Amino acid sequence: MLNARIKLRHLQAFLEVARQRSFGRAAERLAITQPGISKTIRELEEALDASLFERTPKGVALTQAGLTLLRHAGPAIRALEEGVAAIGEGRTTASWLKVGALSTVESRLLPEAILRWQAATVGECGVNVVTGPSAFLLSRLRRGELDLVVGRMTEAREILDLAYEHLFYERLVLMVRRGHPLADVTALEPATLVRYPWVLPPPQTTLRQQVDSFFVRHGLEVPARRLETLSLPLSRGYVMGSDAVWVAPEEAARDAAAMGTLCELSLALEERGGSVGLCTNASLAPSLALERFCETLRGMAADVS
Structure with missing residues (x-):
C-alpha cells in the first residue's frame, strides 16, 4: 500500500529535480521557491526513510534509492496522465504520441511512418517528436516522458532495462x-x-x-x-x-x-551496419495508438529489408 504521506506533488518534485539535476532549476520549472522544493523533497525522503539525492560539483545526483524510485515513479506518473488523457480521448477520439527520434531515422523512416499512421487513424491524431542523443532519449523513455524511441541505439547502456525490437540494419x-x-x-x-x-x-x-x-x-x-x-x-x-x-x-x-x-x-x-529498431518502456501498457504506430514501423521495415 502506498504511504499516505506521499502525495502527487512529492513525486512531481522528485521527477523534476531528477530531470534537471538541480533544485534551483527544478523550482523554476515548477514555479515554486527553492526552499519550497527542498522542503518537499525532504518530506518525501522522511516518508521513505531514504536519501534520494546527493550533492556533486555539477549539481545533484541520484542515490541508489533515488534511482530505484525513478524507475517506478516516472512510469507511474505517466500512467496516471494517460488515464486522464484516455477519458478525454473517449470524448474527442484524439490520438497523441510522443516519439524520440535518432538521426538515423529522421530523413525517411519516421516521416513516412507518421504519414501512414495518420492516414490510417480515425479522428484527430498528432505526434510530438523529440530528437537528441540516445542516452537523453532513452532516459526520457524510462521516466515515462516518451512513448517510444526509434533509431540505432543497441550500443547505449541506457537501453538495458527497456524493451528493444530490431527492425533492420543500416550502415x-x-x-x-x-x-x-x-x-x-x-x-x-x-x-x-x-x-x-x-x-x-x-x-x-x-x-x-x-x-x-x-x-x-x-x-x-x-x-x-x-x-x-x-x-x-x-x-x-x-x-x-x-x-x-x-x-x-x-x-x-x-x-x-x-x-x-x-x-x-x-x-x-x-x-553490415547497426540495428535500427524501436524501444519501449515495458513497465507501461501501450496505448492502442502506440501499438498501431509500431505496427506501421514494422511494415515499413519489411519494405526496407
Whole structure:
C-alpha cells in the first residue's frame, strides 16, 4: 500500500529535480521557491526513510534509492496522465504520441511512418517528436516522458532495462560532395581521409563509438578539423560547401546520392551496419495508438529489408 504521506506533488518534485539535476532549476520549472522544493523533497525522503539525492560539483545526483524510485515513479506518473488523457480521448477520439527520434531515422523512416499512421487513424491524431542523443532519449523513455524511441541505439547502456525490437540494419557511410578530390578514388587508403575535415556524431553517442572504432582499427587520430553534430541539415550544408568527409546514416544520404549532389566514398566505415529498431518502456501498457504506430514501423521495415 502506498504511504499516505506521499502525495502527487512529492513525486512531481522528485521527477523534476531528477530531470534537471538541480533544485534551483527544478523550482523554476515548477514555479515554486527553492526552499519550497527542498522542503518537499525532504518530506518525501522522511516518508521513505531514504536519501534520494546527493550533492556533486555539477549539481545533484541520484542515490541508489533515488534511482530505484525513478524507475517506478516516472512510469507511474505517466500512467496516471494517460488515464486522464484516455477519458478525454473517449470524448474527442484524439490520438497523441510522443516519439524520440535518432538521426538515423529522421530523413525517411519516421516521416513516412507518421504519414501512414495518420492516414490510417480515425479522428484527430498528432505526434510530438523529440530528437537528441540516445542516452537523453532513452532516459526520457524510462521516466515515462516518451512513448517510444526509434533509431540505432543497441550500443547505449541506457537501453538495458527497456524493451528493444530490431527492425533492420543500416550502415554508416562516408559521404563527400560531388567533385571532391576523393570522390572517384577506387583504392582509398584510410590515412588519406585525415587530411580533410570531418563531420562526426558528438562524443559519447552510440554512432560516435563506431567512428572511433574505425580510427582505432586503422591506427589513426580523429582529425582536429571537424564538426561534431547530430543535425542532418547542418551536416549536409557543411559538406556541400567544403571538402569535408561526412559520417552519415545511409538513409540520410540516400536522396542526395541519388541526385548526384553527394558521393559515397569507396572505403567502408562498417560492413553490415547497426540495428535500427524501436524501444519501449515495458513497465507501461501501450496505448492502442502506440501499438498501431509500431505496427506501421514494422511494415515499413519489411519494405526496407
